[in-house]
Amino acid sequence: MEINANPQKIKETLERGVEEIVDKNHLEKQMNSGKQLRIKFGIDPTAPDIHLGHAVGLRKLRQFQDLGHKAVLIVGDFTTLIGDPSGRTTSRPPLNEAQIRDNMKDYISQASKVIDVKKAEIHCNSEWFKKEPMSFLMDLASRFTVARLIEREDFQKRLKEGTDVSMLELLYPMLQAYDSVACRADIEIGGYDQRLNFLFTRRAQKKFGQDEQDILMVPLLIGIDGSKKMSKSVGNYIRLDEEGNKMFTQLMAVPDSQMWNYFELLTDRPKKEIENLKEEILENKKHPRDAKMEMALEIVSMYRGAEASQNAKEEFVRVTQRGELPSDIPSVETGEKEINILDLLVKAGVAASKSEAKRLVVQNGVRLDGEVKNDWKETLKTKKGQIVQVGKSRFFKLN
């Protein structure tokens, strides 16, 4: 593919949805040179579900692909095969090769909604690490100082608190750095939270006599709770292959304060148009909810198609704005004639825990056939066909 060095395109790629670039001048020069650049993008093989938080980096990668550059996906399978029995990751058992392969297949099929997988180079880092003897790692270790590796704020904090940091964790950044050496990366794209690892990687390349990669860091997407980075463990995430209605509803739950980030990072809407939208809202010409629906419509149609997205929007309007029941309400089998309201909500999966269920109940968020139920001690006598509504948009039917 021809390299596109259109200054406007380059400028957009390097400015929209970018937290920091090291080193920007150098990267611009490279992009103008007409040379095809190799863009490293690290993939974690432990999490098969990709969510919109991952999409931010993948979308940036796609923009480089569109300019003709080479996406190089690096699957960190080698370290995952070993696992880390110590410290904070005690609960995460090492994955076997089959699990990793499955996760990767899922990842790639989901990522193909964003990037052009066929044009990408995909490597597992076991390719270069698996065949190496123990002395390879020792040689690698001899090139780095302890001080450089433990200066990271997260390590320092844990060391000071007396929380265990396993020696293996200290080896990981060296391996991640070597990945860039092995795949001869010109740029690396990733989240801003990886900043120290990325900078460390530049030093590693220098020690191996390579040019230092440039780094393009994307901002961290805030999840639908409006406060924390979107992540699976927090539970504030939207899956990339989520069903259309649910995805739309989830996007509508994003607080207004975050809406503009979602526009910038997850849609292709031109910056100018986003600015116009903002102005319309400021001037009360548009309701923020309607702007958010435009955002949700655009994002859902990217992943589920225009028609599904349009249907999801209509369903959302019908249920939340006109107070009608959704067209398709899931059934929940209680198995008992009487059930405590908290147990029911947990069983139905609308609350992750009894304490979350209790919060929903006391906040008047739960209705049985339209009637608010705010006594969390209540034992409900259930009848088949009764409708439970939780908040504005979640419904289930008793069976």
Add this chain to the structure above:
Amino acid sequence: MEINANPQKIKETLERGVEEIVDKNHLEKQMNSGKQLRIKFGIDPTAPDIHLGHAVGLRKLRQFQDLGHKAVLIVGDFTTLIGDPSGRTTSRPPLNEAQIRDNMKDYISQASKVIDVKKAEIHCNSEWFKKEPMSFLMDLASRFTVARLIEREDFQKRLKEGTDVSMLELLYPMLQAYDSVACRADIEIGGYDQRLNFLFTRRAQKKFGQDEQDILMVPLLIGIDGSKKMSKSVGNYIRLDEEGNKMFTQLMAVPDSQMWNYFELLTDRPKKEIENLKEEILENKKHPRDAKMEMALEIVSMYRGAEASQNAKEEFVRVTQRGELPSDIPSVETGEKEINILDLLVKAGVAASKSEAKRLVVQNGVRLDGEVKNDWKETLKTKKGQIVQVGKSRFFKLN
């Protein structure tokens, strides 16, 4: 071989020349059990010259051999093959396998003066490390915390000072610890300066489900300068295969304050007799110099034989006490008719540097044919056959 569980022998072995034992009760029980114990003894393959400082630990090992236990010598060749280009050891290039083999041959032949090499098991740690893939080291690393590895005072000091500690150095203690796992050590013998590594090793064995080794730490022998630990790098050492006269003279240079340590750690003289000697000196019945000669006579005869030791003693007396010339004076070829006195001393090898030579001269320590030469600027007109005396016991002849 039958295990000797003579309580008196065991008591002597565990008390004479011992700095600390962990855990002493357990070790005693083991030694009384009649079981043959495996005693790990680490050997550094970088230094072919063994000196009396090394002999202290080797002699302790020999005592265990005499009780019927199994000496297991571990040559740390694996790490030495890799070397450590960083930090303080910059100047020490990695050794190749041939060099290590040669060093080991030298080491074993010298050590055979102290231990029964034929009955010892000798392993290079490359036996178990060389075949391992990189993931082995990662698995090992996952068992240890960073805090445990950097808590060592020497590391802490260097980290605080901003002196580089290479990541490889942090891996070494794990490897040394694994050696004990691989060779199934019941006890480890070594110098007290290795205390933290030894304790760390106990933890490692536990993590691998093995019983913790006991540790017998011997004191560090002070060198002939009377102040620093005997070591090659300080230059205050006496080689185990030193020629008899020189060894005797070097032992006589040991300060009186250190004489009793040499008796205890390097001779077989019973403790009772050493106490008697001390008393005789206190009561002025014996000159300390004569006690020291007994010490030197005994040590030299261990390594050079009784006859050579006796001759060395006589030579020493003749030269230093009766002021006679030694029977065998080395010649030095000056190659010039005139030479500055400092240059001459450096050339003859009696001073390591001009500044050391200058000190000898101004302290009236240098004579030419019996006449004190204390002007360091003097240019000597040399004649063949002239005798230069430096201090009490060093002589050379001009040629």
